[in-house]
Amino acid sequence: MATNEQPPLNVSRESSPWLKLAKDAFENSTSYIDNNYRNQWERNIALFRSQHPKGSKYHSKEYTHRSRLFRPKTRSAIRTNEAACAAAFFSTDDVVSVRPENDADDKQRASARVLKHILQYRLTKTIPWFQTIIAAYQETLIFGTVCSYQYWEYSEKKKTVTVPLFDEDGNTVVNEDGSEATEKVEEIDVIKDKPVIRLIAAENLRIDSASDWFDPINSSPYVVEIIPMYLQDVIEKMGEVDSKTGMPKWRTLTVEELLSSASRSDNDSTRQSRHGRRQDPATERRNDNNMYSTVFIHKNTIKKNGKDWCYFTAGTDYMLTDPKPLTELYPHLQDGERPYVLGNAIIEAHKSYPSSLVEMTQDLQTAANDIANQRTDNVQLVLNKRYHIRRSANIDIHSLKRSVPGGSVMMDDPMRDVQIVNTPDVTASSYEEQDRLNVDFDDIAGHFSQGTVQTNRMMNETVGGMEMLSSDANSQMEYMIRTFAETWVEPVLRQLVRLEQYYETDDVVMNYSLNSAAEEDQDTDYYQFTGDAADDLLRQNLIVNVNVGIGATDPQRKIEKLLLGMRTMTEIVPDFMNFIDQKEIAREVFGALGYKDSSRFLTEEPPARMEEMQAQLEQQGQMLQQLTDQGAAKQIDAQSKIVAATIKAQSDVQAAKEKAKGDIFSTQIASDSRERIDSEQRDMRRQLSLIDSRIKAEKNDIARGELLLQKESLVHKMMIDAEPEIGLDEEGKKMSEVLMNDEYGKIQGAEG
Numbered sequence: 001m002a003t004n005e006q007p008p009l010n011v012s013r014e015s016s017p018w019l020k021l022a023k024d025a026f027e028n029s030t031s032y033i034d035n036n037y038r039n040q041w042e043r044n045i046a047l048f049r050s051q052h053p054k055g056s057k058y059h060s061k062e063y064t065h066r067s068r069l070f071r072p073k074t075r076s077a078i079r080t081n082e083a084a085c086a087a088a089f090f091s092t093d094d095v096v097s098v099r100p101e102n103d104a105d106d107k108q109r110a111s112a113r114v115l116k117h118i119l120q121y122r123l124t125k126t127i128p129w130f131q132t133i134i135a136a137y138q139e140t141l142i143f144g145t146v147c148s149y150q151y152w153e154y155s156e157k158k159k160t161v162t163v164p165l166f167d168e169d170g171n172t173v174v175n176e177d178g179s180e181a182t183e184k185v186e187e188i189d190v191i192k193d194k195p196v197i198r199l200i201a202a203e204n205l206r207i208d209s210a211s212d213w214f215d216p217i218n219s220s221p222y223v224v225e226i227i228p229m230y231l232q233d234v235i236e237k238m239g240e241v242d243s244k245t246g247m248p249k250w251r252t253l254t255v256e257e258l259l260s261s262a263s264r265s266d267n268d269s270t271r272q273s274r275h276g277r278r279q280d281p282a283t284e285r286r287n288d289n290n291m292y293s294t295v296f297i298h299k300n301t302i303k304k305n306g307k308d309w310c311y312f313t314a315g316t317d318y319m320l321t322d323p324k325p326l327t328e329l330y331p332h333l334q335d336g337e338r339p340y341v342l343g344n345a346i347i348e349a350h351k352s353y354p355s356s357l358v359e360m361t362q363d364l365q366t367a368a369n370d371i372a373n374q375r376t377d378n379v380q381l382v383l384n385k386r387y388h389i390r391r392s393a394n395i396d397i398h399s400l401k402r403s404v405p406g407g408s409v410m411m412d413d414p415m416r417d418v419q420i421v422n423t424p425d426v427t428a429s430s431y432e433e434q435d436r437l438n439v440d441f442d443d444i445a446g447h448f449s450q451g452t453v454q455t456n457r458m459m460n461e462t463v464g465g466m467e468m469l470s471s472d473a474n475s476q477m478e479y480m481i482r483t484f485a486e487t488w489v490e491p492v493l494r495q496l497v498r499l500e501q502y503y504e505t506d507d508v509v510m511n512y513s514l515n516s517a518a519e520e521d522q523d524t525d526y527y528q529f530t531g532d533a534a535d536d537l538l539r540q541n542l543i544v545n546v547n548v549g550i551g552a553t554d555p556q557r558k559i560e561k562l563l564l565g566m567r568t569m570t571e572i573v574p575d576f577m578n579f580i581d582q583k584e585i586a587r588e589v590f591g592a593l594g595y596k597d598s599s600r601f602l603t604e605e606p607p608a609r610m611e612e613m614q615a616q617l618e619q620q621g622q623m624l625q626q627l628t629d630q631g632a633a634k635q636i637d638a639q640s641k642i643v644a645a646t647i648k649a650q651s652d653v654q655a656a657k658e659k660a661k662g663d664i665f666s667t668q669i670a671s672d673s674r675e676r677i678d679s680e681q682r683d684m685r686r687q688l689s690l691i692d693s694r695i696k697a698e699k700n701d702i703a704r705g706e707l708l709l710q711k712e713s714l715v716h717k718m719m720i721d722a723e724p725e726i727g728l729d730e731e732g733k734k735m736s737e738v739l740m741n742d743e744y745g746k747i748q749g750a751e752g
Helices: 017-036 038-048 073-089 106-126 129-143 231-239 255-261 269-274 362-383 397-402 428-445 450-455 463-503 507-520 532-538 555-572 582-592 606-651 653-658 660-697 701-722 735-740
Strands: 097-100 145-164 182-200 205-207 222-230 294-304 307-314 340-344 386-389 418-421 542-545
Touching: 017 038, 017 205, 017 222, 017 294, 017 307, 038 073, 038 129, 038 269, 038 362, 073 129, 073 362, 073 428, 073 463, 097 106, 106 182, 106 463, 106 507, 106 532, 106 542, 129 145, 129 182, 129 340, 129 463, 145 463, 182 463, 222 231, 231 255, 231 294, 255 294, 255 307, 340 463, 362 428, 386 397, 463 542, 555 582, 660 701
Parallel strands: none
Antiparallel strands: 097 542, 145 182, 145 340, 205 222, 222 294, 294 307, 386 418
């Protein structure tokens, strides 16, 4: 047989080299996991479920009647981290960001927009993305790693339908009795056609222990996935026929062979630990006649001669399929890539299975339980005393143990038969030790709890102290979330993008994505991409990211950083605000505040409102310039009138002296009027000084414009009040009186 040829399936299982490879891979990896990780995984599961792990002293007979409480610090820390993960990944509707590798390529930009909306549709409609990502993050916190399998699920069903029969001209064929002739044709109903992300339990994955810690999945010489399946589903698989070859897809085995091959996975202790003391749903309800029994099928990805081969086996005893090249089964994968992604939340160099959050805090959790249980025992002994009873004494022991208030106990000699043991009350050191354990636990877990606040009483009295206490915890949570996004979320989404590029044919999804992209980019005709053009559009080189960064778990910090960035760019580029996308900014701000989207807070035509505001500003500027010009003209006119009045006054000095009596009266009137004008002028100058100070302090352009208008109006009024009163003669008569006396020539300022 040639090196890369597929071996015939009729080789006996004892002599098949592929079956031996699968068996060796499974047994070696299982032995390594059992010796190094199995006990720790079971301990982590117990701590997560707020149960004392196997081997704990609380399971011994000595602690049967003692306090065995479990303080759920571990569960609380994990729930807090899960909430932070949800806030980081689901604060806005945009769960993913897709960008072109070459921004100058129009086709890549169009492809990025369309694929972004396709992913948005799939992750919100067909893939339970919220449950998937929270469950995956929970796995990393408990086991240290999480593995998922990405594939395209497609199934169809053939059915026979009756349709009318037409001739070559398209006319309906009629039978001899006049009825329409019909024929039976086969049609295909698509049942499932969607991408799937399936999380794999830690106990159901096997990789080589010496694989590269940077990329354990793709560097391991084998990957074995243990798939629990219902017996009826396996039998149905055996009955399916490959449309290419006409042969059954899976080899036919008897029910006895299938059930016997699953015995190796029946007693998986890690899976049993997940369910605690409950019945194992995968194995403990199996019997030979039950089609709903669970059997364990192995999917083996084996590297041989530098090439990956994939095939299924029933346990390690029977071959179910022929080995096929992995690239033939998954053509969307890149060279050397497998359809699995292994991620983690904590990085440990040179370890394929890093420590989990539960493992790092297990000793502190145990110490907290011990302190709490000992304190509880002490309190119970203080409230319910212990007694030393003389042997063979005639005492009603049952009544003594009940300690009923107001009850009585029969005994012969109360002074010598019974001795009460007084237990000292618990000291404050127990509570102080508990507080220190809480602080240590929160510090290593990145968990800012109320216990931490109560312990640091001096710091939590100020807002700054609270921020200092929470900042370190937030940074640790953000670090784990960012590590999780880099190692699992983004690789999974990249594989999901390639699945969409190769297999997406759903018209509903494509039309939705094209319409959404057309609304965003009206310069591109997205409706031209149909058929082969759509395939060519999708299969572009793209970059996939998730919108998660440092500070993503704190809404206030997110908004502050966004505003800081915008203010900084405005100082560097004054017209920066003209180029921002208001919808994206609003989406980020309202998303951080807890709203799913900002569409209901925005108007339909924001550009029109901006143009209207700009026009109003320009109109106010023109009015301000006109008032400034008018004020300057008034000032010149007022100065000329003042000079003319001065000359006239000097020429009339002599005449004024001759009319002393009349002059004294008129001068008194003029003096009173001038004092009134001077007082008003002083008040207006004070108002003008106040307006000038406000103009210097005001940063808003519109408010400054209003202040400038007030200033010009006040200056104009001051100039008008400073002008001499036209219409009064030398004796203080009004214009009407002068005209009546035919003394028009004596009007002040009217000569010439």
